[in-house]
Amino acid sequence: MTERLAEITGRIENMRQLGSVVTVMRGIAATRAQQSRALISGIEAYTGAITNAIGQALNLIETKTRAAEPNQPARRGVILFCAEQGFAGAFTSRIIDAASERLKGETERPILMLIGTRGAAVAAEERLEADWKTAMANQIEATPEVARRIADEVYARVAAGEIFALDMFFAKTEEGRALSVVHMPLLPIDLQSFKTADASFPPITTLSPELLIARLTDEYIYAKLCEAAMHSFAAENDARMSAMTAARDNIDRTLGELMQREAQVRQDEVTAEIVELAAGVEAQRKR
Numbered sequence: 214m215t216e217r218l219a220e221i222t223g224r225i226e227n228m229r230q231l232g233s234v235v236t237v238m239r240g241i242a243a244t245r246a247q248q249s250r251a252l253i254s255g256i257e258a259y260t261g262a263i264t265n266a267i268g269q270a271l272n273l274i275e276t277k278t279r280a281a282e283p284n285q286p287a288r289r290g291v292i293l294f295c296a297e298q299g300f301a302g303a304f305t306s307r308i309i310d311a312a313s314e315r316l317k318g319e320t321e322r323p324i325l326m327l328i329g330t331r332g333a334a335v336a337a338e339e340r341l342e343a344d345w346k347t348a349m350a351n352q353i354e355a356t357p358e359v360a361r362r363i364a365d366e367v368y369a370r371v372a373a374g375e376i377f378a379l380d381m382f383f384a385k386t387e388e389g390r391a392l393s394v395v396h397m398p399l400l401p402i403d404l405q406s407f408k409t410a411d412a413s414f415p416p417i418t419t420l421s422p423e424l425l426i427a428r429l430t431d432e433y434i435y436a437k438l439c440e441a442a443m444h445s446f447a448a449e450n451d452a453r454m455s456a457m458t459a460a461r462d463n464i465d466r467t468l469g470e471l472m473q474r475e476a477q478v479r480q481d482e483v484t485a486e487i488v489e490l491a492a493g494v495e496a497q498r499k500r
Contacts, residue, residue, distance in 0.1 A: 218482060221475045228471065232464045238300065239457035246386075246450035249353050253443050260436040266416075267429045268407045273422035289323040290376035290400075291316065292363065294383035294445035295332020296452075297349035304384065304392075304452040305335040311394035312382045324376055326366065328359065328445075350446055360438035367400075367434070377401070383441040384448035392448055399437060402430050 293312055295305040309332075316323055325342065327333050329349035336343055345366055350356040370376050379400035386392045404426070418425055 218478045221471055221478060225471045228464055228468045235457050235460045239454055242450040242454040246447050249443055249447040256440045256443055260440055263429060263433045263436050264407060269416045270422060270426045270429060288321055288376055290326060290379040291323040292326045292381045294441055295329035296449050297329045297331055297351050299331050300456055301449055301452040302456045304449055305332045307394055308382055308384060315396055356442045356446055357439060359442050360435055363438050364435050381441050383445040385444045386448045386451045
């Protein structure tokens, strides 16, 4: 009986320690999600400014030169923004499933660019082969560098003639709404889709229109990658916060059950001692 009581007491202490860890992890995830969400509006404003600049730059060239047909070498590229760390539930699996469903009609396997250490592990478990992978940001300050690494890899593969189109899949959450997976085509860029600004006040530039548009489109791609990375960072931490909340509830429920069992075992122990004492007294009386 004593050993059983000690075992239950030890489990209660372990559960309390685990609950403290889960609470800290939930707090960190909530803080990171809130901080990253506060920066998303600034990134979107930056993307909007680049979009407007491209629209103005298009006024400097003739319309017929805007719709140049892109070269189409081999395959489509796909970027999957997955989880960097664990304890995020089915976050990565939802990204992979959404991309697989969207691209299941492709005649040739796309070039897979996988972002996130935990995502790479999940993809390997599902026997999904990544052509290139890199770590996702684990701090807000690291998201621009992640976007830069991806952009460098994309430009290198485009220059090598490996891909002709590029799609991104990333998670997005909003206040009061569940996580959703966003599919965003990134390449080729259709300049006709940019809203052309008023041509009555053309911008003053020191570059040729073609070079200006080329540099602006590079900046546009980088801005979109930053936007996707920040949305993914916020969504991953939202998913981790939800997972930790569920874990905390489970710990509290288990802890309550253990404490009830501890009380019962203590009562049984007291009862056994009373019975043993009464038996001793009875034996003494008979002697």
